[in-house]
Amino acid sequence: MEVFGLELEFITAMNRSQTEAWKVIIVLATMALVAVWRWLPRRAGLALLLTLGVWSTGNYFRYDTRTVGQKYDTYDLLHYYLNAKYFDELGYYDLYPACMLADLENDGPYFKRQGTLYMAQNDAGHGRMPIAHGVDRGRKVRENHFTEARWSAFEHDFLMLQRSGASKLNDKLWRQMIIDHGYNGTPAWTVMARPIANIVPVESIKLLGYLDLAVLLAAAATVAWAYGAPTALFAWVFLMVSYSLRWPMISWAFLRYDYVAALMVGMALLKKQKHALAGLFTAYSATMRLFPAMWLYGPGMKGLAGLTRKTVHRPLLILAGSFFFGVAAIEGAAVLSLGGDTVQTHLTNMLDHNSSEQLSSRRIGLALALPYRGERLPKFIEPERKELIEVQKPLRYGLAGVVMLLLGWGLRRADDDETFALGFVPFFLLTTASYYYYVTRVTLVMLHARDLRRPRNVFGLLMLLAIEAFGNWSESAHSGHRVFLVGTTAWMLMAYCITMTVWFNLEAYRAERSQSSGASANP
Numbered sequence: 001m002e003v004f005g006l007e008l009e010f011i012t013a014m015n016r017s018q019t020e021a022w023k024v025i026i027v028l029a030t031m032a033l034v035a036v037w038r039w040l041p042r043r044a045g046l047a048l049l050l051t052l053g054v055w056s057t058g059n060y061f062r063y064d065t066r067t068v069g070q071k072y073d074t075y076d077l078l079h080y081y082l083n084a085k086y087f088d089e090l091g092y093y094d095l096y097p098a099c100m101l102a103d104l105e106n107d108g109p110y111f112k113r114q115g116t117l118y119m120a121q122n123d124a125g126h127g128r129m130p131i132a133h134g135v136d137r138g139r140k141v142r143e144n145h146f147t148e149a150r151w152s153a154f155e156h157d158f159l160m161l162q163r164s165g166a167s168k169l170n171d172k173l174w175r176q177m178i179i180d181h182g183y184n185g186t187p188a189w190t191v192m193a194r195p196i197a198n199i200v201p202v203e204s205i206k207l208l209g210y211l212d213l214a215v216l217l218a219a220a221a222t223v224a225w226a227y228g229a230p231t232a233l234f235a236w237v238f239l240m241v242s243y244s245l246r247w248p249m250i251s252w253a254f255l256r257y258d259y260v261a262a263l264m265v266g267m268a269l270l271k272k273q274k275h276a277l278a279g280l281f282t283a284y285s286a287t288m289r290l291f292p293a294m295w296l297y298g299p300g301m302k303g304l305a306g307l308t309r310k311t312v313h314r315p316l317l318i319l320a321g322s323f324f325f326g327v328a329a330i331e332g333a334a335v336l337s338l339g340g341d342t343v344q345t346h347l348t349n350m351l352d353h354n355s356s357e358q359l360s361s362r363r364i365g366l367a368l369a370l371p372y373r374g375e376r377l378p379k380f381i382e383p384e385r386k387e388l389i390e391v392q393k394p395l396r397y398g399l400a401g402v403v404m405l406l407l408g409w410g411l412r413r414a415d416d417d418e419t420f421a422l423g424f425v426p427f428f429l430l431t432t433a434s435y436y437y438y439v440t441r442v443t444l445v446m447l448h449a450r451d452l453r454r455p456r457n458v459f460g461l462l463m464l465l466a467i468e469a470f471g472n473w474s475e476s477a478h479s480g481h482r483v484f485l486v487g488t489t490a491w492m493l494m495a496y497c498i499t500m501t502v503w504f505n506l507e508a509y510r511a512e513r514s515q516s517s518g519a520s521a522n523p
Helices: 016-039 042-060 065-069 074-085 095-104 131-145 148-164 171-178 187-199 206-227 229-241 258-271 275-289 291-308 314-338 340-353 383-391 393-413 416-421 424-430 435-449 455-477 482-521
Strands: 117-122 125-130
Touching (some): 016 455, 074 095, 074 148, 074 187, 095 117, 125 340, 187 275, 206 229, 206 258, 206 435, 258 275, 258 291, 258 416, 291 393, 291 435, 424 435, 424 482, 435 455
Antiparallel strands (some): 117 125
C-alpha cells in the first residue's frame, strides 16, 4: 500500500525500507499524542504511550525474531570487534591491510569486484592507494607485529565474519569498507572493549550485541526512576523511530550506544540531585566518544552566569570535579595500558577524519546547513560543497559563538538537568558528526517530555519528532538523496537551536522580572 510516497506493508517480517516508512506513521501518531497530552486522563495517556512503545519496538526490530536472535552487522564488527581484539597488532591504521592479506591468502579475493583502491592510513593522514599497496602493508604488519598463533587466530576470526557468519559481507559492503576511515575507537573504549572481545569467541559474537540493548534498557529504567514512566516511554519511542538508529541496529553491534546510555543516566542523576554520580557517568561517555563532554556546556554556562551575580552553584562544582576526576582516572588507565603515543595517534586520526575534505554525505551539523539551498540533487556531497564548507568556517564559528553565548545566558535560571540536555546545541553547531551520533537528541526528548504542561516543552518535542518524521520520509520516498536529507535536517536542527535559545532567554527574563516585582511589592 502506498501513502504519500511511502510503501507500507502490514505486520509481517519487514526489511529496513518498510520499517522506515512505518516509522513516519508512528512518529505522526506520537506527535498527535504530544499535542493532546495535557488534556488526557493520566491512565489513558500512559496506555496510548505504552502502545506506541510496543508498536515502535516491534517495527524497529522488523517483527522478526532473527533480527534480535541471530543477525549482526559484520561491517561494524570488523571494525569494533576485530580491531579491538587485535589492537596490539593492528593499532589505528592497519585493519584494512591485514584483512586484505588474509582475504587474498585464503583463496581470495573472495569478492571478485572489490575495486582497485583502499584507504591507506598513517600519521600523515588518509589517502586512497592501490590494493596491492595494502597487501604489501599487510605482510609487513604480520611480520612485525603478529606471532604465528595470533595471525592464525586473526585469520580465523576475519574469515568467519567475512564469509561464514549469519550476516556475511557482500561485494558492495566490502568495497565500501576498505575505503572507509578505519578504526576510530577511543583509547579508553579500546581498553574496555579489548578484554571483552578476547573473551567472546567470534562464533558467539551475537552475544556482544546484547550489551547495547541491556545498557539502553537500564538507561530507560533510570529515566523512569528520575522522571516517571511517561518521560522514559517518550525517550524509548524516540530511540525506536530515530533515523539515527537505523545503523548500526541495536543488538547488531558491539557497545556502540553505551555513551548514549551514560548520557541518559547522567541527566537522570542530575534530576535526582546526584551531581557526583552524574559527573562520573558523563566522564565515561566523554572518554568513550569525546564529544559528549559538550553536554557540560550548559551547566558550565549556568555556573558562570551565577558568578557574574556573585552566586556559586556548589552542586555544579561537584559535577565538574567529579567529571574531571572520572576523565583523569579513565584516560590514565588508557595511557598506562596503551601508552601516550596511542592517545596522540587517536587525536591526530580524528582531526584528519573530521577535516572538510574528509566530509561524507552522512555528516550533519551547522556546517552542512549553511551551504544548502534546498536542492535535491546531487545525491552526494560534491567537492565544491566541501570547499565552500571550508571557506565558511569563520562565518560558521562566528554564528555558533553568538548562539552559544545567548543560550548560555538564557540557561541561568534553568534546572541543572535542563542545562545538561542542551549540550546538544554546541555539538550541532561546532561539529560535523555522522548521523548516528545524533541519537544523543534523546536528552532533548527527556528535557521536553519531563513536563508537557509547558508550551516550550510541547513545541520543542514536536519539533524534534518532526525532524524524525522528515528523516524517515526522505529515506523512504527519496532514498539515497543524502544532500537533501542531511541539508534539510541541518536546517531543521538550526531552527530548533535558535527557537530554544530565544525561549530560554524569555523564560529567564520573565522569571527575573516576576521575582523583582515580588520583591518590590514586599519590601
